[in-house]
Amino acid sequence: MSQVLPAEGGLRRVIGDGHALPDGEIDLTPEQHLALYRNLVLLRTYDERSVIYHRQGRIGTYAIFWNHEAMQAGSVFALEERDWIFPSYRESAIGLLRGLPVSTVLSWWRGHPAGWWNPKEWGVASICVPIATHVPHAVGFAWGSQLKGEDRVAIAYFGDGATSEGAFHEGATFAGVLKAPVIFFCNNNQWAISTPLSAQTAAPTLADKGIGYGMPGVRVDGGDVLAVLDATREAVTRARAGDGPTLIEAVTYRAAPHATADDPSIYIDEERVQEERDNECVGRYEAYLRRLGLLTDAQAEDVKQEALDLMRTGIAEAEAEPLADPGLVFEHALADPPASFADDLAELRRVIGA
Amino acid sequence: MSQVLPAEGGLRRVIGDGHALPDGEIDLTPEQHLALYRNLVLLRTYDERSVIYHRQGRIGTYAIFWNHEAMQAGSVFALEERDWIFPSYRESAIGLLRGLPVSTVLSWWRGHPAGWWNPKEWGVASICVPIATHVPHAVGFAWGSQLKGEDRVAIAYFGDGATSEGAFHEGATFAGVLKAPVIFFCNNNQWAISTPLSAQTAAPTLADKGIGYGMPGVRVDGGDVLAVLDATREAVTRARAGDGPTLIEAVTYRAAPHATADDPSIYIDEERVQEERDNECVGRYEAYLRRLGLLTDAQAEDVKQEALDLMRTGIAEAEAEPLADPGLVFEHALADPPASFADDLAELRRVIGA
């Protein structure tokens, strides 16, 4: 039986600051570093372009993940293709790291059916909107795969606020008992919309919650993509070894509005936001790579250009999607639909002439 | 701010075994000891008679609490009259300790309206049947009382299985954040019907869950009424001091069927049950009192007789309740009932001629 460790005190960290804090190391080839950098930039570009697209009225309400890229890219990098990802709305674009087309995710935010993908195709579950409710799905998937003798790990992403929901608790309880190969990845950005962590829980840290489920709790600097990768690798190793779930608390600070509809100026600490923006995660990793001589200006430029190109194509493709047919209202609800659906659709078509 | 303590390792204990284990002490007068003993015996007698009444068909299905008396009597003894008790079905008779008539509780198990009491009259909330759902009620009550400047503590009773429910988690989360003067009293009898604790959670102990809510977790021998009293006193003191909630895990082993309808022989460890029965909580306290010279044979006999008499009167009163009027079906649903209720009742009376 694996041991339940008390949550770590400090934040795990690999990337230094180029001055007082020395850089740490991690087992990655230069190619892997570049691939990871590419992932980070892809997410960053997706996010920044999306905010613009929203302003231009080309996508709807959008949940910004600026400065959350390290948590997403770092953790996914520790997975194998066969492992499954269970995202919340905050990780809406995480499928890009698996090759999901940009246009698909943009279509989701455009409310177009083309935005809904097949989880089996990408190993990425549907975006979960209701907080924490996907946590037990990840547990069931991980455990069910294990029962089938498949070596698959599942990772569920959720926020600090999500840890208050019963769904998180019940999922974590099941995972502990079943020793399911699942990772609970908590993006602790210290806010649930306008609710600060201090109004969310009295737990000393979120990682401390692990012990209540018999799983180790790990705290990591959420802006340090390598620390995130490192912690997730360990969790993946535990999971594959049959030692059960791990709770990872990645600590950051929300440096953007909750979503495009939100105005955080009412509640947030602007100074702290500025600090965070000055130390944002893509730049941190980029500086690290440059310090280690793993990234040239030309390479960085290429990666950024490539991401921008992908976005341009993506939005063009999304906007080129034909108007959805009203028939889709009925089409996928049931595998074996009742006769009434056909009647309803026929009537609808007659009335709206479509 | 109060400090969150890691859950204690061993079980808190006061009563020794008369041989190797020395007796501890607790701040109680001889009269208080006798009152506590009376409470224990009252609960024991209630429980044992109820099982007989059930066999005789005089009450319905009944949730046995044999050997849980120390947890109930010990903890209630630490409260003031103004504090509120939130029982589960396992603590159905806990109101007796506040003077609630025996006939009332028996009527509850007889499915008679006379079994439903006014919580305000006794400081005892209604018996909660759905697991853990009363936990947030206790939190809201405790916090709401504090907001009104009333010095009231609330105590919620629930089982080991209950700690898996979202309702427990959400209630505990609220309590921690609100620093509500509430005590979470977990009767860990190591079974949820047929489900053993090992299939319920992977947490090392249930008390360990406290840290996830920023509250101390205390483990106590649930068969030791003085240890329970002691731990609850501490929790009450914390609560009154404004230091917030405490989680008490009282450890025992279910030595009777889950309820009269249950046959534990399929699943339980009979040897362990026998061990528990040989060391049951009322006898333990009785022996302790005798060792300390605080209880004579005559006193013990009196107390038992008194309890038996109360039961005899109680069942007679319960059985003397007139048949309930069908009008009660409608009577208490709403303070301001719709006109349809009167119509429905009139029709019902016409049809059944009552």
Place this chain on the structure above:
Amino acid sequence: MPERLLVEAVNDALHVEMERDPSVLVLGEDVGLLGGVFRATAGLQERFGHERCIDTPLAEAGILGTAIGLCMAGWRPVCEMQYDAFSYPALDQLINHVGRYRWRTRGKMAFPLVIRMPYGGGVRAPELHDDSPETYYVHTPGVKVAIPSNPADAKGLLAAAIRDPDPVVVFEPKLHYRTAKTEVPAGEHVVPLGAARVVREGTDVTLVAYGAMVPLAGKAADALADDVSVEVLDLRTLKPLDEGSLLGSVRKTGRAVLVQEAPRTCGYMAEVAAVLAEKAIYDLQGPVLRVTGYDVPYPYWQIEDAYMPSVERVVDAVRRLLSA
């Protein structure tokens, strides 16, 4: 044909279907070691192992949420909710995920899960062991709902539910778990979803019922037999509703009395009445009457008989209707 109690028929269906399809598994509180508090799952753990009959932690949303993930991993989970009123913590997973996930994948992933639970009153049980919560389930898009009234249907509908490609909720009338042994086909037995059954033919009035109300309707028909020819229709599946059988019967009799034990407002018979008011309005020779539980909390069991639809109330409704 062997005779079985209703709960034995459920158990039989689970055995047969788990045997037939290795991707079926059962999970819930006390379903394994104990075989369920009603023993509906007795013998499954011995027969199919701990991995296909799992005692879960005490958390209904966890059970249903985990089952969704199990579907994603290729299983066909059958979840037991221990009692009707204890299924409510799982409604969130039901409404926001079970009923929507297939749609969310544009039909690419299947969620062939089953939720089964004992439901209904009249069993002299403590509070909250008596609910008829079908409305909460029926109103939820993306799920189907069946309620058997007898052992053979209990087996056949559960088998159909397990084989169905969509999520299906099966409510089992606990009042009749052990009231009567009747013939149940051995081996594979499937009663298709969406097919009502005329239990007794008649020409004056149609009693529409499901679950525990079907035997009751039968008794009311008996009580009226001298002078009223009563047709009793057992809906068997609430969603999808077998409109054809319903309209056919009411067209014939011209009168309908709808019987449900759930609270009246927005109970399932409201839907049936609405269908009749739309599609049988010219066939109706009188008002559509409902005999239902009342819009109050299920009462203390000593007076539960006053709450539950009774033979007397059904007979009275029929007589009122005939003299209307």
Place this chain on the structure above:
Amino acid sequence: MPERLLVEAVNDALHVEMERDPSVLVLGEDVGLLGGVFRATAGLQERFGHERCIDTPLAEAGILGTAIGLCMAGWRPVCEMQYDAFSYPALDQLINHVGRYRWRTRGKMAFPLVIRMPYGGGVRAPELHDDSPETYYVHTPGVKVAIPSNPADAKGLLAAAIRDPDPVVVFEPKLHYRTAKTEVPAGEHVVPLGAARVVREGTDVTLVAYGAMVPLAGKAADALADDVSVEVLDLRTLKPLDEGSLLGSVRKTGRAVLVQEAPRTCGYMAEVAAVLAEKAIYDLQGPVLRVTGYDVPYPYWQIEDAYMPSVERVVDAVRRLLSA
């Protein structure tokens, strides 16, 4: 009279009622510091302090469960659920406790709590921000349900809900939070629960609606005005239903088209149709038609207009009914 948006009227009601009764408090996610994601609770925390306007942890069952305890301590809590589909985790507390606790104390304790939430579709929002969950609430014994269709009623019904001795759920049509400013009485303004309102008089057909469907019904009536005299009835309270107004109107027009945006099966209009099928059967000159959302998950917002009842569908139903 001041003119206000619907969401401002809600905010006004909260200010007035909290001022009037010091035992009223507001709790929910983001209701305090932010003033609610729709700003329905803006200004309350500044005005009444952190103790009477509380930002809770993110846990809906916790919110409602805590509110029950607050009632026991003598408070009148007003809970906000941030959105319709996020209220489902609280259904367990609603069904098993909110609706039953008064009964459980034999009427000795009051549970004067309010749950209010934005509901409904048509707002081009991501999934699960569009539900019309009223059936889940209406079917639950022991709770009342109101749904305003305009700013004045939004204020008055919420005030009535807060003052009511029983638990009341108020759904606010988020589609119309900011569509129009209309007159709202200043200061205390109470619209009694259980009283429907004829919004527009007519003689040929009654359109029955509530919430966001009332303005829609009005538009349909406009579209038909040339040759059909349409009466529009705004139910305002779903439970208790104002049967008198409903039956009065249908008795007059002889025809009813019922409009709801929730999925059809067991939607609230099933209940209205059932009441008509029982109590207005001899007044009806044609079938009772329902125009509703469909029995499918609420769709991708690019095609939500095809799901939502539209003026065209309502007009079509009326024309079908008139030619039936």
